Amino acid sequence: MEIDSEKIHERKQSDYNSLQDERFEIQKEMYRGQQYSQIYFARLHLMRTLLYSLAPTWKSHLPVCKVLGLEKGKECIIVGTLFKHMKLKPCVLDEYSKERSVTPLVKPHNFMHPDDNLILEDESGRVKLAGSALSPAIYVTGVVVALHGKETNAGEFFVEDVLEAGLPPQIERPIDLQEDKYVVLLSGLCIGSKSANPLQFQLLVDHITGHLGDEEEQGLAAQIVHVVIAGNSFEFPRKLINGQNLASKDQSTLYEPIKELDIMLSQIAAGVSVDIMPGTNDPANFALPQQPLNRCLFPGSSPYNTFRSCTNPHSFDVDNIRFLGTSGQNIDDLGKYSEAKSKLDFVERTLRWRHLAPTAPNTLGCYPFTDRDPFLIETCPHVYFVGNQDKYDNRLIKGSEGQLVRLICIPKFCETGIAVAVNLRNLECHTLSFSTQINQS
Amino acid sequence: MTHTETLNLLDEIESLVSDQLQVVSYKWLSRNFSLSSNTAKRLLKDFIEKHGKGLEVVYIVSGLLKNGPSDYHARLASSTELPEVEKEFNGKYSVHIYSVQASIPMDPAAIWNTEFVQAEELFRQPSATDNCLKGNSFCGVSNSCVKRNIEGATENVTAPRTESVRTTGQSKSSSNFQNSTVPSNQGKNFQHSSSNVGHQAKSESIAAPAKNRSAKSSLDKEKAFHVPANKKNGQGEKSVTGTGGLLKNMWGRVPVKTEDDSPTVDVKNHITNHSEPQKPSHDADKKGGSDDETRDANFMRAPKDNRKRKVIFDFSDDEYEDVISLASHSSPKVNSRPDVELSSEDSGPEKPDADVSPEIKSEEPEASKEDRQNTASVDASTTLSTEKIQAIGSEAEVNPSKRRTTAVPSSPKRKKVLKSRIDDRGREVTEVVWEETETNAKKKEDTNTSKKLDDGKTANAVNRAVAQKKSPAIGNTAATNAGGKAGSKKGGNVKDPKQGNIMSFFKKV
Numbered sequence: 001m002e003i004d005s006e007k008i009h010e011r012k013q014s015d016y017n018s019l020q021d022e023r024f025e026i027q028k029e030m031y032r033g034q035q036y037s038q039i040y041f042a043r044l045h046l047m048r049t050l051l052y053s054l055a056p057t058w059k060s061h062l063p064v065c066k067v068l069g070l071e072k073g074k075e076c077i078i079v080g081t082l083f084k085h086m087k088l089k090p091c092v093l094d095e096y097s098k099e100r101s102v103t104p105l106v107k108p109h110n111f112m113h114p115d116d117n118l119i120l121e122d123e124s125g126r127v128k129l130a131g132s133a134l135s136p137a138i139y140v141t142g143v144v145v146a147l148h149g150k151e152t153n154a155g156e157f158f159v160e161d162v163l164e165a166g167l168p169p170q171i172e173r174p175i176d177l178q179e180d181k182y183v184v185l186l187s188g189l190c191i192g193s194k195s196a197n198p199l200q201f202q203l204l205v206d207h208i209t210g211h212l213g214d215e216e217e218q219g220l221a222a223q224i225v226h227v228v229i230a231g232n233s234f235e236f237p238r239k240l241i242n243g244q245n246l247a248s249k250d251q252s253t254l255y256e257p258i259k260e261l262d263i264m265l266s267q268i269a270a271g272v273s274v275d276i277m278p279g280t281n282d283p284a285n286f287a288l289p290q291q292p293l294n295r296c297l298f299p300g301s302s303p304y305n306t307f308r309s310c311t312n313p314h315s316f317d318v319d320n321i322r323f324l325g326t327s328g329q330n331i332d333d334l335g336k337y338s339e340a341k342s343k344l345d346f347v348e349r350t351l352r353w354r355h356l357a358p359t360a361p362n363t364l365g366c367y368p369f370t371d372r373d374p375f376l377i378e379t380c381p382h383v384y385f386v387g388n389q390d391k392y393d394n395r396l397i398k399g400s401e402g403q404l405v406r407l408i409c410i411p412k413f414c415e416t417g418i419a420v421a422v423n424l425r426n427l428e429c430h431t432l433s434f435s436t437q438i439n440q441s
Numbered sequence: 442m443t444h445t446e447t448l449n450l451l452d453e454i455e456s457l458v459s460d461q462l463q464v465v466s467y468k469w470l471s472r473n474f475s476l477s478s479n480t481a482k483r484l485l486k487d488f489i490e491k492h493g494k495g496l497e498v499v500y501i502v503s504g505l506l507k508n509g510p511s512d513y514h515a516r517l518a519s520s521t522e523l524p525e526v527e528k529e530f531n532g533k534y535s536v537h538i539y540s541v542q543a544s545i546p547m548d549p550a551a552i553w554n555t556e557f558v559q560a561e562e563l564f565r566q567p568s569a570t571d572n573c574l575k576g577n578s579f580c581g582v583s584n585s586c587v588k589r590n591i592e593g594a595t596e597n598v599t600a601p602r603t604e605s606v607r608t609t610g611q612s613k614s615s616s617n618f619q620n621s622t623v624p625s626n627q628g629k630n631f632q633h634s635s636s637n638v639g640h641q642a643k644s645e646s647i648a649a650p651a652k653n654r655s656a657k658s659s660l661d662k663e664k665a666f667h668v669p670a671n672k673k674n675g676q677g678e679k680s681v682t683g684t685g686g687l688l689k690n691m692w693g694r695v696p697v698k699t700e701d702d703s704p705t706v707d708v709k710n711h712i713t714n715h716s717e718p719q720k721p722s723h724d725a726d727k728k729g730g731s732d733d734e735t736r737d738a739n740f741m742r743a744p745k746d747n748r749k750r751k752v753i754f755d756f757s758d759d760e761y762e763d764v765i766s767l768a769s770h771s772s773p774k775v776n777s778r779p780d781v782e783l784s785s786e787d788s789g790p791e792k793p794d795a796d797v798s799p800e801i802k803s804e805e806p807e808a809s810k811e812d813r814q815n816t817a818s819v820d821a822s823t824t825l826s827t828e829k830i831q832a833i834g835s836e837a838e839v840n841p842s843k844r845r846t847t848a849v850p851s852s853p854k855r856k857k858v859l860k861s862r863i864d865d866r867g868r869e870v871t872e873v874v875w876e877e878t879e880t881n882a883k884k885k886e887d888t889n890t891s892k893k894l895d896d897g898k899t900a901n902a903v904n905r906a907v908a909q910k911k912s913p914a915i916g917n918t919a920a921t922n923a924g925g926k927a928g929s930k931k932g933g934n935v936k937d938p939k940q941g942n943i944m945s946f947f948k949k950v
Contacts, residue, residue: 009583011582011583011584013586197549197550198553198557202556203501203517207503209577211467211471211478213504213515214537215581216533216535217504218580218582219581220513222582259561262564266575267560267574270574270589271587272584272587299568304590305589306586430512431512434515435514435516435517436550437516437517437549438518438522438549439519439521439522
C-alpha cells in the first residue's frame with residue numbers, strides 16, 4: 001500500500017471584530033422604572049435630525065413644521081413617528097381573560113385589516129393620515145418618516161409624498177480581496193426537537209471542518225473563515241416549561257440538547273471561528289436585544305478562542321466587510337403587522353427605514369433604553385442576514401449613494417438542511433445543503 | 442501503514458460490523474484507530490472490496506448540483522441508488538464511503554449514533570487532555586490559530602495529528618498552501634474586543650511560565666503537565682474564571698456544610714472527623730482526575746476548588762473548635778447542647794464574627810440549664826453572667842481568654858439566696874436572688890416602692906436590659922435568663938420599679 005502524501009489544507013484567516021455589538025449589550029443599563037416613551041423619543045430625535053437634513057434635497061421649497069403648527073391648506077413637510085391603528089391587533093389584556101395555557105395564546109398570523117389607518121405623531125401632537133401615497137399595508141408602528149402634504153378640512157393630513165431615511169452611508173468595501181473566502185450562516189438547528197436530524201447537522205460540521213469529501217472539497221472547506229449560527233439552536237419541549245419543578249428524568253430532557261449542541265459546536269470551534277446568537281426558543285432573555293447565551297451552557301466550546309457567544313442582533317466585521325443580522329424576530333413581527341410579497345421586502349424596508357426593528361417596543365419585546373435606540377442602523381452593512389425564515393432567499397440591493405448590500409434570508413436548518421455561504425470577495429452567496437434520505441430500492 | 446497493520450484493521454472492522462452489528466463510519470474509524478479521515482475512507486473502500494459481501498454501504502456524494510451550479514450539496518446514498526444520485530451532480534463531485542453496516546437502519550439518523558457516542562466519550566475527557574475531537578485532528582483542514590484555554594493554560598489546537606510517516610508530507614503541503622495573506626494575518630488572528638480577550642490575556646499571561654506547546658506533543662507530556670498546571674494555576678485560575686469559579690465553589694461547599702449541620706454531642710470531634718476523611722479523598726480525586734473519564738470537563742475544577750475551600754474551612758473549623766472548647770471549659774456541663782446545634786448552623790466557615798455568636802449562644806443555653814436545674818454552682822454562673830454582659834457590652838469580637846480573666850475576680854462576691862417577702866399588692870413572693878456582699882443591694886431595695894419582686898433590683902434591671910438586648914438575637918432563652926440572673930450583676934443603678942419580674946410567673950415556692 002503506497003504511502004501518498006496527504007494534502008492538508010491550511011484554513012484561510014481573516015480579521016474579525018465585533019465592536020458594534022457593544023450597543024446591543026445591556027449590562028450597563030439601569031432600570032429605574034422608566035417607560036418606553038424614552039426610546040421612542042430617542043428614535044424620533046435622531047431620525048428627525050437626519051430627515052431634516054435630507055428634506056431640502058427632497059423638496060426644497062417646502063417648509064418643515066411640527067404637527068401642531070399645521071395650518072389648513074398649507075403644504076409643508078412634517079416629520080414624526082408613524083402609528084398604525086389596527087383593529088385586529090391583540091391586546092395584552094386578552095391574555096388574562098382566558099385561562100393560562102402552555103402554548104402562547106396569540107397565534108402568529110397576520111393581523112391586518114382593510115380598516116387599518118396610519119397616524120403621525122411627534123412630541124407636539126398627532127394627526128391622522130389620509131391619502132393613497134402612504135399605504136397602511138406597508139408601514140408599521142414605529143417608523144420615522146417625513147411626509148409632504150397638507151392639512152385637510154377634516155383635520156387629517158393628506159399625504160402627497162413620503163420620504164424615508166433611505167440606506168445609511170456605507171464604508172467602502174475593500175476591492176483587493178484576491179481569493180474566495182466564505183462566511184457560513186445557518187440558523188434554526190432546533191436541537192432537541194423531534195424534527196431535527198442530527199446526522200444532517202453532523203454532515204454540515206464534517207464539511208466545515210474538512211472531514212467530508214475528497215481533497216478538493218476539503219480545499220473548498222478550507223476557504224470557510226467564519227461560521228455564524230443565527231438563533232434557535234435549541235428547541236425544548238414546551239410542556240416542560242410551565243413553571244413547575246422538573247422531575248430528574250425531565251431534567252435530562254432539558255440538558256441533553258444542550259450537551260449535544262456543545263459537542264457539535266466544539267467540533268466546529270476546534271477548526272474555525274464560530275459565533276452563536278440567541279433566538280426565540282433559546283435560553284436567553286426574551287426582549288430585544290437578546291443577550292449572549294451564557295458561556296456555562298457550552299463548557300466544551302467556551303475554552304476555544306474561536307468560540308463566541310453573541311447578542312441578537314449581531315453586527316461584526318470580517319476583513320472589513322460589515323455583517324449585520326438578527327435571528328428573525330424583527331422580520332417575523334413585521335410579517336404579522338404588514339404585508340409584502342417576500343420576506344426580503346421586509347428586510348429591505350427595515351434597511352431603508354434605517355431601523356432594525358421598528359415594531360419594537362410596540363409589539364416586539366424590547367428593553368426600555370433611556371438615552372438611545374440601539375436598533376437604528378447608522379452605517380450600512382454589506383451583508384444583512386435574517387435567520388429562521390421559511391426558505392432561502394437573497395437579493396442584492398443598491399443604494400442612492402452607491403451602497404451595495406446583500407440581503408439574505410437564512411432558512412431553518414432543521415427543516416431544510418440548508419446553510420448559506422457568502423463569498424467575501426464579491427458578496428455572492430450560495431447554499432450548502434445536506435440530505436440524509438437513503439432509499440433502498 | 443504496513444500491509445499487516447492494514448489487514449489487522451480490516452479484520453477488526455469485519456468483526457465490528459458483522460459480529461457486533463455496529464455501524465462503522467469513516468469518522469468513527471479514523472478517531473478510533475487514529476487515522477486521518479482520508480485514510481479511513483480508503484480503508485473502508487478496501488474493506489468493502491475484500492469483505493463486502495452481505496454488508497450494506499452508505500456512500501456520500503458531494504459536489505455541485507447540475508441544476509444549482511454554485512450550490513454545494515451533499516447527500517447520503519445507498520449502493521443501489523448511487524448511480525442515479527451521481528447523475529444529479531455536475532462535473533467534479535466526490536464520492537466516498539460514509540459508513541459500513543450490516544443493514545441500513547430505517548431512520549438514517551441511527552447511523553449517527555455510534556459516532557456520537559464516541560464523540561461524547563472524547564468530549565467527556567478532562568479538558569486538559571487533548572484528543573482528536575478537541576484538537577480537530579484527522580481532518581483535511583488545519584487551523585493553527587485556534588487556541589483552547591484549559592484552566593488557565595492555553596494550548597494550541599494545531600495541525601491534525603496524522604501518523605508519523607506523513608509528517609514530512611504534511612509540512613510540505615501546508616507550506617504549499619500558505620497563501621500570502623496567511624502569514625500577515627496570523628499576527629492579528631481574531632481580534633475581538635469583548636471580555637474574551639481579557640480572559641484570554643489573563644490566561645495567557647498565567648500560562649507563560651507554564652509551557653508553549655509545539656505542534657506534536659505527546660499525550661504523555663500532557664498528562665504530566667496536567668497535574669502541575671492545575672496546581673500551579675489553581676490559585677490563578679480562580680481569578681481568571683471569575684464567576685464561573687465562584688459558582689463552582691458554592692456547589693463544592695454545599696455537601697460539606699450539610700454534613701456539619703447534623704447535631705452531635707461533641708461538635709469538635711465531629712468536625713475533625715469530618716474534615717480528615719475528606720482531604721485524602723480529594724487528593725485521590727485530584728491525582729486520578731486525568732484518568733477519570735466519568736467526570737465532565739467542567740467538573741474537573743471542583744476538586745481543586747474544594748481543596749482550596751477546604752483550607753479555608755479548616756481554619757474556621759479550628760476557630761470553631763477553639764470556640765467550642767472554650768465554651769465547654771467555661772461550663773461544667775458538657776452534656777448540655779441542644780442549642781449548640783443552633784450555633785453550629787449559624788456560623789458559616791467564613792464569617793468573621795463566627796467566634797462571637799456561637800460563644801454567646803453556647804453560654805446562654807448553659808445558663809438557662811442551670812436555672813432550670815437550680816444549681817448552686819455560683820462561681821460558674823457568675824462567671825457566665827459576667828462574661829455574657831461583657832460580651833454584650835463590647836458587641837464585637839470577644840477574646841475568650843480575656844473574658845475569663847475579668848470574670849474570675851468578681852465571682853466570690855455573690856451568693857444565691859432564697860428570699861420571701863410581701864410586696865405592695867399583698868402578694869407573697871419568693872425569689873432566688875443574688876445577694877451581694879456589699880450594701881448596694883439593700884440600698885436599692887429601699888428605694889423600691891412598687892410591686893417589685895426581688896431584691897437585686899439593679900442586677901435584675903440590668904439583666905432585663907440584657908434580656909431585652911438579647912431577645913431579638915436569641916428569643917426564648919433570653920427570657921429565662923433574665924429571671925435567673927436576678928440580682929447577679931452590679932451595674933448601673935437603673936431601676937424600673939413598675940415592671941414585674943417575669944420569673945414570678947414561673948416560680949412558686
